[in-house]
Amino acid sequence: MTVTEFASAGEADTAGRAEAKSGAPFAVRHWKALLGLALPLVLAIGWELAVAFGLASGRLMPPPSRIAATFAALAQSGELWTHVSATMGRVLAGFAIGAAAGTLIGALTGASDFARRVLDPSLQALRAVPSIAWVPLFILWLGIFEASKLALIALGVFFPIYLGVAGAIHGVDRKLVEVGRAFRLSRLELARRVLMPAVLPAWVISLRSGLGLGFMFVVAAEFMGASEGLGYLLVDGQQLGKPDQILAAIIAFALLGKLSDSILVAVTRPLLAWQDVSRGRL
Amino acid sequence: MLHLDKLSKTYADGTEALRAITLDIPSGTIAAIVGGSGCGKTTLLRLVAGLDQPSSGAIRVDAEPISGPHPAVGIVFQEPRLFPWLSVADNTGFGLAGLPRGERERRVGETLARVGLGEHAGRWPRELSGGQQQRVAIARALVAQPKVALLDEPFSALDAFTRVSLHDHLLTLWRQSRPTIVLVTHDVEEAVALGDQVIIMSPRPGRVFEAIDIALGRPRDRLSDAFEAAKRRVFKSLNASLADPNAPRREDVASGAALWW
Numbered sequence: 001m002t003v004t005e006f007a008s009a010g011e012a013d014t015a016g017r018a019e020a021k022s023g024a025p026f027a028v029r030h031w032k033a034l035l036g037l038a039l040p041l042v043l044a045i046g047w048e049l050a051v052a053f054g055l056a057s058g059r060l061m062p063p064p065s066r067i068a069a070t071f072a073a074l075a076q077s078g079e080l081w082t083h084v085s086a087t088m089g090r091v092l093a094g095f096a097i098g099a100a101a102g103t104l105i106g107a108l109t110g111a112s113d114f115a116r117r118v119l120d121p122s123l124q125a126l127r128a129v130p131s132i133a134w135v136p137l138f139i140l141w142l143g144i145f146e147a148s149k150l151a152l153i154a155l156g157v158f159f160p161i162y163l164g165v166a167g168a169i170h171g172v173d174r175k176l177v178e179v180g181r182a183f184r185l186s187r188l189e190l191a192r193r194v195l196m197p198a199v200l201p202a203w204v205i206s207l208r209s210g211l212g213l214g215f216m217f218v219v220a221a222e223f224m225g226a227s228e229g230l231g232y233l234l235v236d237g238q239q240l241g242k243p244d245q246i247l248a249a250i251i252a253f254a255l256l257g258k259l260s261d262s263i264l265v266a267v268t269r270p271l272l273a274w275q276d277v278s279r280g281r282l
Numbered sequence: 283m284l285h286l287d288k289l290s291k292t293y294a295d296g297t298e299a300l301r302a303i304t305l306d307i308p309s310g311t312i313a314a315i316v317g318g319s320g321c322g323k324t325t326l327l328r329l330v331a332g333l334d335q336p337s338s339g340a341i342r343v344d345a346e347p348i349s350g351p352h353p354a355v356g357i358v359f360q361e362p363r364l365f366p367w368l369s370v371a372d373n374t375g376f377g378l379a380g381l382p383r384g385e386r387e388r389r390v391g392e393t394l395a396r397v398g399l400g401e402h403a404g405r406w407p408r409e410l411s412g413g414q415q416q417r418v419a420i421a422r423a424l425v426a427q428p429k430v431a432l433l434d435e436p437f438s439a440l441d442a443f444t445r446v447s448l449h450d451h452l453l454t455l456w457r458q459s460r461p462t463i464v465l466v467t468h469d470v471e472e473a474v475a476l477g478d479q480v481i482i483m484s485p486r487p488g489r490v491f492e493a494i495d496i497a498l499g500r501p502r503d504r505l506s507d508a509f510e511a512a513k514r515r516v517f518k519s520l521n522a523s524l525a526d527p528n529a530p531r532r533e534d535v536a537s538g539a540a541l542w543w
Contacts, residue, residue, distance in 0.1 A: 175359070175361065175363050176363060176365060178333060178359075178363075179359075179363050179365075179376075181333060181351055182331060182332075182333065182351050182356075182357050183351070183376060183377040183426075184350075184351045184352075184353065189379075193376075193379075194365070197365070197367040197368075198367075200367070273406075274366050274367040274368075274406050274408070275366070
């Protein structure tokens, strides 16, 4: 096999897609992906028609058109951005703290047997506590404003990342570590040149699940008293009897969650190009 | 000169893997070690590589004692053990991180070209066949120009054709920097094809049974009578080593095999 042949094999995926792009129309190329849209579309159109023809009142479950209108109104008034930026700010700050702590402590317990014996049992015990249970304590300690919210989000993000990193380092192929030893790498070099790249895939996955939990806990945090944020929008919608506002906020969560996960995947993809896996669409 | 002096290894569980191995392997020659399973071939190699510590005895390369991984000693394992996140070139140059970039690239390029992988330098290991991966592993060990290269059954997982072509690649690299090569194998033909001497070990505990000089020039004709005669000699000695009165019963041998790693 020649180099060019090989390079083109590596790019086959992209090349294939580019080729398809010039050919068939969008719907034909993506009909399998579009298949997943059929069920929600049928349900939405059905409900819309049911409300339009007076078969259902749509008071508690507003039809899609009304949700879309609410969403658009929130967006136009600028209110949506206030809430979205408040929520995203909390998620990102809490995620950053939790991810940094989880990565550092996970690396420590994964690499050092002593640290693992000292820290891991306590951390596992803490992990068994539902994170929401800390809310009263956090409010007493940190007040009802941002600090207690960030603490809750960071705590929720911490555990999956801690577990993922510690487990991945513990599970690094001994045979590869031995190659590092045979080449006389210092502990630091071994960590940088063997352990870190080896745990990278597991780390990315733990970051993704941590980010997902970050969104989960930001809602809990905003439920416990906030004047802005998508969680506030949810509570507000319940108290004022505005189901369309609740659904608009839920849709905003879905979009934000998917978007931030996609960004995380896109940013880390080049780091994981070497993996011998069928990447698919994880 | 690779000098092993009364090298013994007893594992923590009391298993005696090696007893008083004394060997002198002249510089720039190839020694092939064969022996029944459980004879401690791999243990011996790991001691010389400095990956395990001997219970007693000493290892010296020229005058220098070996007590841990040492720049004078390189090792190729049974599996390629390439780093999947490094390109073929970066894998090959793994042990050359201390060199300036230009020098490193030059040496890696030369070595890869010599094992016929020059075109594959930019690929990922997963994109190579098993034989190609093992060639990269051999290149990785030899590009650092160790005085002693240890090869632990490096060709055992490959088919016969690939194996013969890898023998040639190994000899090409060996001619380049003339390291002392210690090759552990369970293939008598391979031992005779490559070795300047074939060392037969007997199992439980591992001891040197006999060292046979292979006085054949290179390249070696595997179909010649002299080659056949040398093979027969090694086979005979191997049989004798297993018929040793101290040798264990078969089932003991099998359980000992688990201690190699």
